Amino acid sequence: MAKSTRQSPETTDERYMALALEAAQAGLGWTSPNPMVGCVLVRDEEVVGVGAHLQDGEEHSEVRALADAGDAKGATAYVTLEPCSHVGRQSACCRALIEAGVSRVVYGSEDVDPRTAGTAKSILEDAGISVTAGVLVDNCDRFLDYYLHSSRENRVFVHLKLAVSLDAKIACKTGHSQWLSGLVSLGYAHYLRQKYDAVLVGSGTILADNPRLTARAETMEPYFKLPGQTPARNPVRVVLDPKFGLERDPGWKFLNTQGDNFRAHLPRVVIFGSDSHPQPPGGKCESSPATRHGLSENKEGRLDLGEMLGKLWQTGIRSLLVEGGSKVAQEFIHQGKVDKISLVFTPRIIGDDALGFSPIMGLQTIGEGLDFIDCQYEQLDTDMLITGYFGK
Numbered sequence: 001m002a003k004s005t006r007q008s009p010e011t012t013d014e015r016y017m018a019l020a021l022e023a024a025q026a027g028l029g030w031t032s033p034n035p036m037v038g039c040v041l042v043r044d045e046e047v048v049g050v051g052a053h054l055q056d057g058e059e060h061s062e063v064r065a066l067a068d069a070g071d072a073k074g075a076t077a078y079v080t081l082e083p084c085s086h087v088g089r090q091s092a093c094c095r096a097l098i099e100a101g102v103s104r105v106v107y108g109s110e111d112v113d114p115r116t117a118g119t120a121k122s123i124l125e126d127a128g129i130s131v132t133a134g135v136l137v138d139n140c141d142r143f144l145d146y147y148l149h150s151s152r153e154n155r156v157f158v159h160l161k162l163a164v165s166l167d168a169k170i171a172c173k174t175g176h177s178q179w180l181s182g183l184v185s186l187g188y189a190h191y192l193r194q195k196y197d198a199v200l201v202g203s204g205t206i207l208a209d210n211p212r213l214t215a216r217a218e219t220m221e222p223y224f225k226l227p228g229q230t231p232a233r234n235p236v237r238v239v240l241d242p243k244f245g246l247e248r249d250p251g252w253k254f255l256n257t258q259g260d261n262f263r264a265h266l267p268r269v270v271i272f273g274s275d276s277h278p279q280p281p282g283g284k285c286e287s288s289p290a291t292r293h294g295l296s297e298n299k300e301g302r303l304d305l306g307e308m309l310g311k312l313w314q315t316g317i318r319s320l321l322v323e324g325g326s327k328v329a330q331e332f333i334h335q336g337k338v339d340k341i342s343l344v345f346t347p348r349i350i351g352d353d354a355l356g357f358s359p360i361m362g363l364q365t366i367g368e369g370l371d372f373i374d375c376q377y378e379q380l381d382t383d384m385l386i387t388g389y390f391g392k
């Protein structure tokens with residue numbers, strides 16, 4: 001990936017946990033609603049097995065790593081997430097590690113699944129296995145933030161990503177924004193599309209740019225190269241279209257889903273509009289793959305985004321990337337529906353008459369502003385990425 005301000009692992013445990021995090025990327029985009037997890041088995045300072053959770057419902061990372069090793073007796077298992085202790089569609093990973101004869105287990109994040117949370121340490125230690133928890137926990141938690149959040153809160157995790165100029169504008173006054181940032185930054189956007197269940201834009205972005213809203217491996221590659229066994233996977237395409245007018249035209253690229261990889265249990269296209277416009281004017285084109293949902297409007301006449309997120313949750317969507325234009329970004333911030341934000345600053349000024357992303361907030365003091373916490377910084381060629389969470 002691109003250069004980051006994150007410090008390099010210093011201890012032996014941290015180095016191997018970093019390898020486990022790299023291994024976890026093999027499941028990028030394919031494991032939801034389960035987490036992406038990686039496991040590395042080490043014996044006598046040699047990696048003897050590597051595994052990742054590759055698909056929802058398939059073997060967990062520990063089982064794959066044990067199979068890769070063949071013989072794991074006396075090895076240390078490095079796992080990015082607390083090993084599961086319950087039996088679901090797959091057997092319990094704690095039991096598999098015990099039966100394989102590993103001598104030590106090191107994990108990063110604690111699971112939030114109530115069937116497992118906080119139980120692995122006692123189960124493994126009772127079997128005579130040494131356990132160390134919390135190694136590179138900040139890195140692991142950040143990697144799994146979408147899963148940890150949705151599991152704890154039972155609502156969709158929302159990540160707002162925007163490319164902005166040095167004067168904090170995201171498009172010219174005409175709405176034109178292609179291409180404000182560079183190729184590495186574009187690769188980062190496609191990486192996020194691959195990672196999250198769904199991507200959202202407004203009708204204004206459709207009208208201005210006619211985007212495909214796909215995740216393409218070749219476009220992603222300047223930022224992240226998908227592992228050889230991991231295919232590109234498109235997110236659910238979510239569009240805010242208050243008057244349900246877009247479906248009259250079959251020429252919009254986001255409506256063309258032929259030949260694309262999608263998660264089987266999720267819809268392909270979802271369009272949200274106002275309850276006051278229950279039918280698209282002029283009818284819906286026969287080839288449209290979209291599912292339509294009406295939303296109520298708040299007292300300001302805006303679509304209720306909380307209601308929208310609830311409907312997405314009901315369809316199985318657990319994480320949402322918001323790429324929308326100025327009005328969409330402002331509304332998500334204004335309604336307090338953003339959990340994480342990424343701003344890609346590019347060395348260009350496009351003027352005070354250009355479109356910004358921040359809503360009018362009417363602040364009287366600086367202290368009333370919205371704060372970022374846990375910020376990270378990455379150099380994306382000539383662009384600078386700042387990523388953080390909204391403080392509570």
